[in-house]
Amino acid sequence: MPIPPPAQQNFNIFPILTREQIDAARTSEWIDTFEDISFESTIIDLAALGEEEAFLQWLEEDSIFLPEGSEGRHASASVTITEEQSVPSTRRRTRSSPSSRNGSHTSDDVDTESEAPVYNLPKLNEAIRSALDKYGGAVFPKLNWTSPKDAAFILPQTAAGPLHCTSPADVYLLLKSSDFIHHDLDPARAYAGIGSDHDRRHRVEIVLKRFEDLIPSREVRCFVRNNLLIGVSQRDTVFYDHLQNEDTRIQICDTVRSFWEDEIRENFAGGEDYIFDLYLSPNLSSARIIDFNPYRDSTDPLTFTYEDLRNIVQEAFEPLSTTVPQTSSKAHTESADESTAKRTRLPVFRYIDSKAHPDVNRNAPAYQSNMMPLEMLEMSQGLNMAEFKEAWDEALAAGMTD
Numbered sequence: 001m002p003i004p005p006p007a008q009q010n011f012n013i014f015p016i017l018t019r020e021q022i023d024a025a026r027t028s029e030w031i032d033t034f035e036d037i038s039f040e041s042t043i044i045d046l047a048a049l050g051e052e053e054a055f056l057q058w059l060e061e062d063s064i065f066l067p068e069g070s071e072g073r074h075a076s077a078s079v080t081i082t083e084e085q086s087v088p089s090t091r092r093r094t095r096s097s098p099s100s101r102n103g104s105h106t107s108d109d110v111d112t113e114s115e116a117p118v119y120n121l122p123k124l125n126e127a128i129r130s131a132l133d134k135y136g137g138a139v140f141p142k143l144n145w146t147s148p149k150d151a152a153f154i155l156p157q158t159a160a161g162p163l164h165c166t167s168p169a170d171v172y173l174l175l176k177s178s179d180f181i182h183h184d185l186d187p188a189r190a191y192a193g194i195g196s197d198h199d200r201r202h203r204v205e206i207v208l209k210r211f212e213d214l215i216p217s218r219e220v221r222c223f224v225r226n227n228l229l230i231g232v233s234q235r236d237t238v239f240y241d242h243l244q245n246e247d248t249r250i251q252i253c254d255t256v257r258s259f260w261e262d263e264i265r266e267n268f269a270g271g272e273d274y275i276f277d278l279y280l281s282p283n284l285s286s287a288r289i290i291d292f293n294p295y296r297d298s299t300d301p302l303t304f305t306y307e308d309l310r311n312i313v314q315e316a317f318e319p320l321s322t323t324v325p326q327t328s329s330k331a332h333t334e335s336a337d338e339s340t341a342k343r344t345r346l347p348v349f350r351y352i353d354s355k356a357h358p359d360v361n362r363n364a365p366a367y368q369s370n371m372m373p374l375e376m377l378e379m380s381q382g383l384n385m386a387e388f389k390e391a392w393d394e395a396l397a398a399g400m401t402d
Helices: 019-023 052-060 081-085 122-134 149-154 168-177 195-199 246-264 306-316 374-380 385-401
Strands: 041-045 090-095 114-119 139-142 205-210 219-225 228-234 274-280 287-294 332-334 348-351
Touching (some): 041 122, 052 168, 122 168, 139 168, 168 205, 219 246, 219 306, 228 246, 228 306, 246 274, 246 287, 246 348
Parallel strands (some): 228 348
Antiparallel strands (some): 041 205, 139 205, 219 274, 274 287, 332 348
16 A cells, blocks of 8 residues: 655755665665565675685785686685685785886896785685575675676676676676775765764675576666655666556556565665665566665666656655646656646656667667776786886887887
């Protein structure tokens, strides 16, 4: 049964969130409650594992060396975990100068040799491989709240889709290459807007989900404000023919509304303001939870703007009127019986209504500004930025003379 809206209120664009509400969106906080209606996940608490500091040191290092023993789904038979644990988490390996790598040796080469870090994360390697074995050989990684989707280009593309990890090295490479995941590592960003409380140390967790080949057209993002389900957006912002059908849109809204009322509304511990993502069944009659997100500007509103969402919830709390609220032209808005209804039926559904819509991503790859040529990654070999620039310039100069 839909919740009757209370008395009229004035709403800001964003609600005031507490640290507890932000933490409630971490997979580790909600997965047990919704285990039967979500995707299988393994949570790796790095501090409990004893390798948080070593992992963060590796992640922050200005190089692209992967931790030792991370290649392949199975650990090397020649090195056991017990033997690896006796090795310091970080040591150094000799690295030659750019000139010696290009084949020219000078009398100064000995002096210009430096040492590159070698990282050992044996327990984390083992934990990732354990999840791979549990989930049939492939996982989808993320940190506390954020997935490295901006780095999907870094792995070879397969029929299975992006972020398809089959070894610890795949997981490490995605996390190392992502800009997005740094949001989860900086408390000032992760808990922005809640005052000095963000100074408290927070757990860093790696979440490994069973990899499933999801169909993007069946993913939706749902917005809850003041304990009202106010909006639903297609999650993949491209044009889909089936969403142009009004009956289909009505069915999606009905399914999302029923699922939220029956499964989420009374069970989610994140307060009255949050965002959640669902994956709809083939017949659009049921759903599974993909994720929860805090209701704040770090979560993409997709076909909405947060101003749109504020206007929708504001109108829902106003006295009944025959006036239909004005909505953004960012995407088409669907509401039942607009010509006669006195109040817009919630949730409002937004979708891409034209192949020429400005939000359609068909002409450019997602996160293209984060990409770099594979040759640059191969050449880096763990160099810091200054050394890499020197090596890159030398390679370009050599190419010009060939």
